[in-house]
Amino acid sequence: MAKHVIMVEGMSCDHCKHAVETAVQENKDVVKVEAFPAEDKVDVEVLNDAALEDVKQRIYDAGYDVKS
Template sequence: MAKHTIAVEGMSCDHCKKAVETAVQENKDVVSVVATPAEDIVDVELSNDAALEDVKQRIYDIGYDVK
């Protein structure tokens, strides 16, 4: 398992937080996810590091910029 911090631009409220967390949790390798809009970050713990790119793509697909 590994923890990753992803820089995400465009999150501004609790709705954004929930949307990102819900999208990321759809990946079966996600152990935990916490989006922090005030800091423009998403902390994610994965059981398989290969899932990181999929997680980033899921965030991008719902309309946020992944850095």
């Protein structure tokens, strides 16, 4: 398992937090996810680092810009 911090622009409220977390959790390799709108970041723990690109795409598809 590996922990990653993804910087995300556009999250501003609890609705944003929930939308991002829900989208990321749809990836079967995600063990844990927590979004922090005030800090523009998402902490994610995955079973396989290869899942990271899919996680970033899911955040983008939910309407948020991934900075890293």
